[in-house]
Structures are given as structure tokens and as C-alpha cells.
Amino acid sequence: MTAPLLQVENLTTRFRSDRGLVTAVDGVSFDVQPGETVAIVGESGSGKSVTALSILRLIPDPPGKIANGQILFEGQDLLTLDDPGIRAVRGNKIAMIFQEPMSSLNPSLTVGLQVAEPINQHRGTPWAKAYELAQELIGRVRIGDAASRLRSFPHQYSGGMRQRVMIAMALACAPRLIIADEPTTALDVTVQAQILDLLKEVTRETGSSLILITHDLGVVARYADRVAVMYGGRIVEMAPARALYKSPRHPYTRGLMASVPRLDGGGRRLVPIEGQPPNLADLPSGCAFAPRCRSAIDRCRNERPALTVAADSHLRACFADA
């Protein structure tokens, strides 16, 4: 295996809240290889978005704080960089795409200006030249009539088109890594497929890696090479996509798969995961999933299982899976 592009080691991010100190991400470690698409899948409160924001140090402080860990990107620890240092990485070597494109775009600036800005800022390319490149990028994300669309404002775009603009902006500085946080959750299904196909295609063309954060097991199956499943702020299972779906090892992953209705399998009764997702301010001392787990043994309630290797590049954090 080549050296990973990104290596997250023991990342812990906490938030102060009126319910006390909340550990949103708790000792998360994973890596991303060059050119690889890694999906982080989980439900709300699992810590998947906070993990993504922590990588780019976009956690609002206060109330949030990255309490521990290392984020090695191209061999450099992003957590030790000063502000100008991390700004040189954001939008340049690592780009981010959010769920709601309208809130990430400036409503009072033309789209052309916003796509050209990172090129001008990070590369020092003169504005005129940056604007030309922006036009090229807008064409590459298949927005027709690029020249006139550059002069439009974000509100003149549809939801899908705005997300295409976000992808164009992300591509502007030819990043090595794109982090997409639920990039299509707000879009209709036919548009979702267009956007994710486009994202996959541009990462393949440029050889950049992609971290895809989603709650949709179908999206993971279609687009991911490797998958990390998060629950209660921790990674509970990580494996190549095919292995994960074929033989899920963690009871939570198995529970998720049994509880999701599938387009190709009508009638099969759903087996829900009983109980409620954990309260991050009051996590059990053992495995966070133990209260809902059918396979839980005594040890699960007292001790937190570490992420260990179960099979070839298949990791899981579970005492019951021997």
C-alpha cells in the first residue's frame, strides 16, 4: 500500500453545551488513500459531520474544541498549523462541499467571481485569467452557456445547478482531497444521481480522493470504495464496500442493513433497531451501542471495544464478534 493521503489518528472533538461536555467525535482513526472514495456513514449525532469539519479545523471554538489527535495530510499535521497555514490548505489542497449550497454561496456576488476567487487567492492568478479558468470549470461541471451563467447570481440557479457550482469551486485549485458532507440530501433523486456521478467522474479524472459523508446506504454502495460506519462518535466498523455489505461484522451495521427498505426487495419485513440513538452527553461507560444490541455480553456494558482487525482490511469494534 502506498502512503495514505490523509491519516486521522485518535481524533477527539468536544463541545460545551448546557447539558455538559459532549464528546461528538471520540478517538476516531482512519486513513484515505490517494484516489480513493471513502464513505463515512451514520445517523444524526453519530459524529460524521464533526469528523469532516475537524479535518479542516472548521469547528466553531467556542463551544467546540479538538481535544486530541493528529490529522496528517501529505505528512503534515493539520492540527499544528497556524491560521494562515490552515487557510492555505482549505479550498486549495482540501476542498469541502456542503449539503445546502445556497448557504455556502454569497448571494450578492456573481457565480463567476466566486468560482474565480479561490484561484486568485490561492494561486495568485490574475483576476482576468482566473475568470477564464472559472468559465472552463463551469463548463466542466456541465453548466451550459458558461459565459453568461458566470454573470448570474446564485439565486438564479436551481438547487442542482448550485451544487454544480460548489463542485466547480471545489475543483478550482485541483485539490488532492474533496470532502462532501451530504452533498445531495436536499436534492431530488434524479438530480442526486447526476451530481454524485459528476463528483465521482471529476475525482476519477483528477485522481483526487473523496470523503463522502452520508446517511444513505444506497449512495454508499454505489459510490464508495471503502466505508467507515460511525455510531455515538466512534467508528464501529470499517471495510471495503463489498466486504461490508456482504458480511457486516458489527451488530449496528447489520441492524442498519436489515432496517432499510430496498428498492429491489419488496415485502421483506424490516427488522428495526430497537431503542433510541445514544445521548452524546451521557454515553454509557461501555460500547455506545450495547443498550440496543441483541448480541451484547456483560463485557460490552463495562468496557469500550477498540477498532481491531477481523479479516483482511476489515475492522470492527465489537466484543461479541469473535
Add this chain to the structure above:
Amino acid sequence: MLDAAPRATPPTSEPSELLRVENLKVHFPVTKGVIFNRQVATIKAVDGVSFAIRRGETLGLVGESGSGKSTTGLAVLRMLAATSGRIIFEGRDITGLDRLQMLSIRQRMQMVYQDPYGSLNPRMTVRNIIGEPLTVHGFDADRAAMRAKVDQLLANVGLLPEMADRYPHEFSGGQRQRIGIAGSLALEPSLLIADEPVSALDVSIQAQVINLFMDLQERLGLTYLFIAHDLAVVRHISTRIAVMYLGRIVEIANRDDIYKSPLHPYTEALMAAVPVADPEIEATRPRVVVTGEVPSALRPPSGCRFHPRCPMAMAKCKTDDPELITPAPGRAVACHLHGG
């Protein structure tokens, strides 16, 4: 010679049919100007929709945003005024009924909403929320019977009687949706119209609520109009599925047919766009990619409304509006490829 006596009109609905919607249109005026307020355009949110639901079945209504699926649901409940068309419920045309007459109809058809946070009054206890419809309809004379009824309703949706005196904020999203369902069952309706009832819930909780819907249907003989954008959920819960696009139904079929052999190119594209949670199946599935997005309902395309995005569009599709025809029993499609 002309027959003087008017011919008896054929029965409008079969006894097995609970709801029949005929050529329903819901149009909204777009106005401009403050002093000289004038209508400048019309949004045809629902534009000629017909379908029927048999007793005990679930009709899934799917479509992307702006397809008119929610508007259809609200118009059936008469919470939105229909511009034209007929709604026949339990054999009776309810399209022209006034408020008072609708009050008795509303006992028989109830709504379940998407947002379990917004649809429950935060200042009322669960007992009062669930009991409110009983009070409104004058069934609250006997207090002991009311209590017993609410306890029974809570049990029906898998909640405990002692939860009745708590407030909505004390419950999780899934539990709140159960409370909403219990409230809509209070008057023992025959038809439940559920508009995106699980889309605000986390996946592991979704399954609990979907199973609850299916159990209640079996136990109480309920009929559902299940409106949702998630095709996998709709396929799981429905007997038949109607696909809507820009105010029209483009296809109706049994849930297996619509997935295995869709007739309308839009249905096909919609099915292909939804990923299946299995990488091995995904690797071999044919991909039908439609370009573009749903156009504005303010200016729907001429002819077939899907033609600008349709990979199969012919010259005829640009000019002629296809009708919903029945190519096989139990199926309907509006597409020129199938003789529409």
C-alpha cells in the same frame, strides 16, 4: 327518435373502492400589483389527476419536488380547494360539501404529517393532543371512556399509558410520529393520508414507524394514501404505486411491476437513479441518466411534460399531451411510446 328520459348514470365507484379521484385539478393564481391586483399566471400544481384506492390497500404516491403529490393529498382531504374534478369517498361525492358536512367526512379520513416536531402542540400533554379530535367531534362526554380510549390509542402505536401526561418535547422523533399517528386514529378513520411520514426520521427509527404503519393496516383494516419521495420506502409499504411528474400521474402499477418493468421513461429513470444498498448489484445495474431538472410548474413544457428530459422523446411528444391509458389490467401509463 331521441330518448327523452336521461340515461341512468353508471355507478361512479365500485363498493371495493374507498376513494376515487377523477380529473382533479388544483390551480393557484399568481398575482401581481398591490392596488390593481391582477392575475398574471396560473400554477397548475395538480392538473388532471385520476386514481382509485381499494379498501385495505396502500397507494404510494411518488414524485420529485413540485410534482403535486402533497397538493393532491391536501385536495383529497379538502384542505385545499379543487379547481375542478371529483373526489368520491366511501361512495359519496365530497367535492361540493360545505364545512359542516365535511366535519363528518373528516372523521373518516385523517392526515399524518411529515414533521413530528411542528405538528404537535408543545403546550399540550400527549393525552390532550390525542384526545383533541374526540373533543372536537363531541365524543368527550364520558371522561373515563376518554381516558380509556387514549390509553388504547397509545397502546396501538406501541407507547405506554403512563406517557400520556408528558409533553411532546420529552419524546424522540420516532415517538412523536407515533403520537401523531395515534391522534389521527382517534376517530377511527378508514383512510389515512400520510405525507412523507418517515422522511424526517433517522434510518434505524424509520423502520420502526414503517412496521407500525403496516401492522396497523393489518389490525384495523386501514387504507393508506402514502405520499413520499423515497422510492424504496414506498415500494416497501405500497400495494400499488402512482408516479407523478409536474402535476400529472405518468404511471400507475403494482409495486413489483413498477420496479421490474416500468413503462414510462420517467419511471425508469427514477428507479435507475435510486441506488440499491448492495455494491455488487450496483456494479451491474443499467444506468439511465436523465439530464436537467424538473421545470417550473409555472411554465410546464408543451406536449408531454417530460419530453425535454426524456431520452426517448419523439416529435409527437413535443406537441401532443399523452393521455393516461390502460395497456394491461391494473396498469396505466401516459406516454406516446405506449400509445398514450
